[in-house]
Amino acid sequence: MGISFDRADAALLALLQHDSSRSIAELAADAGLSPSSCQRRIKALEAAGVIEGYHARLDPVRIGLDLQALVEISLTSQNRDVLERFEAAVMRYDEILECDLMAGHADYVLRIAARDLRHFDDIHRNCLSQLPEVAAMRTYFAIRTIKRWSGYPVR
Template structure:
């Protein structure tokens, strides 16, 4: 991966809807060269796909919750059951296996506390092998995720 590839990855993370000609001009290559580089980065697994970043506030998702999960057991079977169950619930936006006091951290978005209560009752409480849950709520987002550093 050279300087142009890194610049291209940064530019795509900012706005992947830009035209190839615009991207090529920014990174200093031809349009066909830019397209070849993007295809190569996709084939190498560096680019996993393209998507739109949505504004949760405009979607009415005013509550962001982070839920720390501790399991009864850290056996492979218990973790596999938990992770499979997480995949079945669209209300769980992200799930991270952690090192530290919690086994997992989940990210949930909801319209309000009433909807979070429904998600808690209908989704989180059904996750297998959970011994404890601790929820924290974001008051305000200070810095939004803008992509990975490519340096």
């Protein structure tokens, strides 16, 4: 459920998504706000859960994770207990960067980053193959990233 916010909030959210390391004074100037108003708005957006946190976005290639994989997972059933067991297991593996419950052919799609195919094989053997209730797994390797996610469109 989304909350409503005004243009100044939208401007702040866009600015923070682009570069959250900027000072309050810089953010305020670019959003057309006073520094105190800017800080109050940011605190309110944090308290409302709109801003979940602040993170550094790393370049996976520069940290040695050259291989990006999307893994479709189909489970043995759609039983609630099966879904919950699978989701709990996913949370135990740092190698699984993202996990989305899907509508359509696959039940879940996982995002994995690895150094190379040998590293992915290790992740497959020691992580993916350990996930419970998996009936089928289909892996896609990204050749090249065309557009990286850089934030939600905020209006």
